[in-house]
Amino acid sequence: MDHGALVAAAVRRGIVSPEEAQELTESEMLALVFMPGFTTKEVATDLSGRGVGLDVAKTNISKLGGVVDITSDVGIGTKMTITLPITLAIIHVLLVEIGAHLFAVPLASVEEAIVLDEGKVRTVESRDVLTVRGTSLPICRLARLFGLPASHRDGHGPFVVIARVGARRLGFVVDELVGQQDIVIKPLGKSLKGVRGFAGATELGDQRIALVIDVAALIEEVLLPGEVRFLAAAEDSGRRNGTLEASRRAGRT
Amino acid sequence: MPTLKGRTERRAARRAGETGKRVEYLAFGLAGETYAVQIAHVAEILRPPPFTLVPRASETVLGVISVRGKLVTVIDLRRRFRLPPAAIDRKSRILLADAGTGEQIGLLVDDVQQVWRLASEEIEPANVLGGEQAPHIAGIGRPTASDGAMLILLELRPVLESP
Numbered sequence: 333m334d335h336g337a338l339v340a341a342a343v344r345r346g347i348v349s350p351e352e353a354q355e356l357t358e359s360e361m362l363a364l365v366f367m368p369g370f371t372t373k374e375v376a377t378d379l380s381g382r383g384v385g386l387d388v389a390k391t392n393i394s395k396l397g398g399v400v401d402i403t404s405d406v407g408i409g410t411k412m413t414i415t416l417p418i419t420l421a422i423i424h425v426l427l428v429e430i431g432a433h434l435f436a437v438p439l440a441s442v443e444e445a446i447v448l449d450e451g452k453v454r455t456v457e458s459r460d461v462l463t464v465r466g467t468s469l470p471i472c473r474l475a476r477l478f479g480l481p482a483s484h485r486d487g488h489g490p491f492v493v494i495a496r497v498g499a500r501r502l503g504f505v506v507d508e509l510v511g512q513q514d515i516v517i518k519p520l521g522k523s524l525k526g527v528r529g530f531a532g533a534t535e536l537g538d539q540r541i542a543l544v545i546d547v548a549a550l551i552e553e554v555l556l557p558g559e560v561r562f563l564a565a566a567e568d569s570g571r572r573n574g575t576l577e578a579s580r581r582a583g584r585t
Numbered sequence: 586m587p588t589l590k591g592r593t594e595r596r597a598a599r600r601a602g603e604t605g606k607r608v609e610y611l612a613f614g615l616a617g618e619t620y621a622v623q624i625a626h627v628a629e630i631l632r633p634p635p636f637t638l639v640p641r642a643s644e645t646v647l648g649v650i651s652v653r654g655k656l657v658t659v660i661d662l663r664r665r666f667r668l669p670p671a672a673i674d675r676k677s678r679i680l681l682a683d684a685g686t687g688e689q690i691g692l693l694v695d696d697v698q699q700v701w702r703l704a705s706e707e708i709e710p711a712n713v714l715g716g717e718q719a720p721h722i723a724g725i726g727r728p729t730a731s732d733g734a735m736l737i738l739l740e741l742r743p744v745l746e747s748p
Binding site: 433522524 | 634635636638640642643646649650651654655656657658660687688689
């Protein structure tokens, strides 16, 4: 980016006065591109030239508590560095117990948790469906899905954690509700990337680790089994991202 | 006296080691046999902490553990090599292995024994076992300084890349 051209454009648009322009440091000149209404274009096109895009980008980065820096050499290139706080990875979860193991369900996708009334479970095309306040809710027994023995306790029965992603709702049957907690989510190693259904894991102190359930992936897997099989096949051929996007688009239309 | 002779030989072998190029191997036990990996690929030896089961992972995966805040996948080398299972006891150890695959992986072994410094003459290629060998067998180590110890030398990359 040409510093001179940036300053000239800013003065022309009245973003800085000619006097202020004299005082600008090199990095301040580059930062002009983030000012609302700043553009070097004389005429706006359908896509650009209104001085909005980078302003919006910067505002959103700031909202997340991040910063953006620019370095630029005329005729060589421009580098934009976006620094975001790691605390982005802190999420609010519901801790649940399945077969004596702890798992975390992100609360962002939890609608409510209710006691499972087995008497209200019906089987529709080999899928368990629970009637909740007069509407049908497909349910998924996580102990069975994860191959864990359900640890049934007397007194209070299993619970259903009702999760929603977009328009899809699914009830996860768990043995126990443990509580809510803010956690730092950490990625599972590369060696476990083939394991579907977990977004990562978190440490709970006393060396215990809870896996964080990837609600969207499980809903997709349970409610759209055909698509997931297709995805798994696509993953094997190593074209994951492109095909995943393509199939998501296909799923929407 | 045979012991004196043995000692002299051992001392000679040690002297040879000071001049020739030797590679250090860490020996560990697994189902009664002694295996060894290049110590350069072992970052740390841990007592097994409680590990967390990962449902739907491959059956060689014991679970994940936390090593100073980092999650590490632990695989059971007995299961990986299709050896009979054994319970974790007080001699069990986890080797934090890093063979340049970009991820540290924990390997559960029965016990950790000692470090051997092997010269290239002390390593037999894997094909002495005849036929096709599994890609994770790098060779057989026969340290001259020992009384007939036999080490199964492991190539860690194939183990870590497809746990």
